[in-house]
Amino acid sequence: MKRRELIKGLTILPLAGVVAGNSDSLLASAINDITGNVNSEGSSAIFDGSLKPGPAIYQSIGVEPVINCRGTFTIIGGSIELAEVRAAMDSASRHFVQMDELADAVGKRLAQLTGAEWGMVTAGCAAALKMATAACVAGGNPEKLHRIPDLSGLEKNEVIIPAESFSAYDFAIQNIGVKIIRVNTLEELRDALSSKTAMIKLSGGNLVPGPMGLEAIAALAKPMNIPILADAAAEILTIPNVHLQNGATMVAYSGGKAICGPQCAGLLLGPKNILMSAWQASSPHHGPGRDNKVGREETLGMLAAVETWVKMDHAGREKNWMTWVNAIASRMSAIEHVKTMIMEPKGINNRSASLTISWDPLKLHLSSSDLIQELINSKPRITVGAGRNTDNGMTSISINASQMQVGQDKIVGDRIFELLTKKRSPKTGSEMNTPAALINGRWDLVVDYFSSKSDHMLYIEQDGNWIKGIHKTDFSTREISGSIEGNEIKFLSPGRRPAVSYTFSGTLDGDIISGKIDMGEFLTASFTARKNKAKADRVPIIFPTGRPMGN
Template identity: 55%
Template structure:
């Protein structure tokens, strides 16, 4: 007889009522989203049509190749693209399309990825301006990145090994720029080099504007403007490329099997695209402005506060934003400090915060706010900014130690450790120097107040990077504390001052060339 684990009744989660927040049942405090469609706080609110489609799809089974065929055809009918594909997110779509351009739909090549030995298409061209933290999805296939800065460099870079060209939408690839999509297409098309455009955060245009401008394939996030499943994406364009991309994706075995998407998510994403064509976009915009108007009305009562609504003109992250600004010397608090307080204390609210010379501000983006939340946000901002605060101490506490010199660090990650080095120079409370991490050397700066040490650096890798925010205590020739790694969570560190044996040795400079080597 099989062993069965008996679970105590009191640790089984009782399904919450529809109006209750399910996250509190596991001890997680939810967030009012005034930042927009950031993945790390959940993306977007799924449309009712999406939830209905997902529930309907959950009741039946289907053969996935047949599902992909039906969905691809339907997406083509809706969008005007030749074909469509729904992957497990935009990044997965970039990965599948890269695999398609490398393999040409040949499964014997596919199952060798990421070892591209013997394959003829092994390079992807990316303008330097399009390098970004998301091009990991392209690099995951094992290709070699060729970076270019000018149209002339693009001409020279194209060769028989070129699999495709990857572009980030907007900015330097916008119409009229030297490396616009149109300019790149004019160079690439005669060589039959496909172009993939990453338009993750953009509004869907019908027909897709980037395909009309010269791209072969364009990829979108499902959990941003489209308000589809957070784990889904949308890829539109050349049918042959997208069939090869589907071949490279789950449920098929191979390098991209890990990017699995459910039948529920596929049909939910299709429903989101269909809903996009009938949504009252103007009405949504007016609702967002009404939320911001309510907040503006309340916070404008605070002396020294100014507000303005900024309406974007592009197609990426399209939503109005309320900027609430003030003189930090008048209210004795910065926008970043307000945002941090709101992030950590109930009711938790995700807002943006930034400072410039003589001005600080917070920013409210309403696109993912829900009915009733604007009142909560308005009251919270009004109450917090109305508090009387004393001026911050101008003088810092005297440093209790001098951390000048060379320090050997041990950084403890979850399952490993690394040896780093710091070369520091201290002037009073202020510290600057160099941080030598595993793969790079970077500037570091910070402060010493009493025995408290705070230092910051960023280990860069192309368009990506890892922040190191050290916070610790110094005790004579030792330091210890924590490291905040941004989105990569935290680590611990211990440090020891390096000591050297002093050697005095004179230096002799030869009077001419050597007579022996």
């Protein structure tokens, strides 16, 4: 792409408020993003392992970055900070400030910008949930605050969460020590409300109108003066705030998602009295939030993100998204057996333009999981979403445009085109290798975690190449399913979030199976399972013919 064409493309990007004198560096960065250049020597330069700030900062320590076509997932870095955010953080880092004074000034300014009564910057959205809970439990009383997480003797020690709103992020709330009460209906919620209720937390479907929607719940909670916290982590920031208007007391956002602020910052909006109690519980104060420190840099970076958000050309940004997904879809149109579907930005949660690319895996000899692995395990590394398989046998991937950068549509389109048109032989995997042995029965399983071991139990039933059975962990019992080919064994022990799923891959050697476990976001472990050869007791059972004569 020529420099003139690049400049033309950059004119529609949301870079309002860029600091004067910084345009050349932004342009150079954009050119590097498009061309793939990481330094003057090119991407094949040899690194010695020492950190080298610049376009190749990650490569310098042996980490290859990815092109983000999935969205604002924390595991891949959230979002790209706005230029205004980076400028504010750099300026803030050069001076010292009294943090209570800073929080007061920022809280007041956030109120002016958002229309909420007060605002607070937190260490991410999960920290906002935690600090809001601490505020509702302790009420600004530092003696109560210092009892957390031992809430014995404290009046407010319960948080109600509808089942639809329950998620893994509620560990942040549990960290305060509260008892979480899950409810399924409005009647159950009404019955659970009491003088012990510190707060109600809502997210997802409970924030929209409906029988268990925010307005219906607020009608029950407000007469009892029970706060409602709306978890809007991945939502766009609405002004005036839709959730506060509909009855929420507080609303929490991730700074590093739609708002494109600091990845390690969040935003809590609501009444000043509760937010001051939340600030009291937060770092730099000594209490339950000391470990959720927010620096002066992130504080002003988050404020800069909101300042930019209220004047941003949102229509122009979404026009960029649509341009990119249309370009990729157009690239796919030349491939036989491939279909595309574009979704325009809608709603307020995870708002983005998206593209679904679907194909017949029998015609292209390629599954969506195989394509996803190829995209992430080769250069340029591209991460995309897994689409759903349809009833007619089509498979698919999804592309979220919200965190794509200028020029990446061509890189992504070319790479997916290359892999979808690659000549592949039909898979002949209908026949499986004969199992090396029968592995029916009980197996005593030892799991080696990073710094501990656990004794688990497996009970396996084998039917040819297929196995099923029971996996008993430290705290749960779940059904497993998998296969054995030769002496290679693979099976899944699924857990619904927040429970952990275990994917086992091991090798059979006599009466021992050993190998690795993938635990998703919790990384890996190893295992050894030994066949339990103890024979079951054969004790005759006598069914009583009369009633007991003693005990």
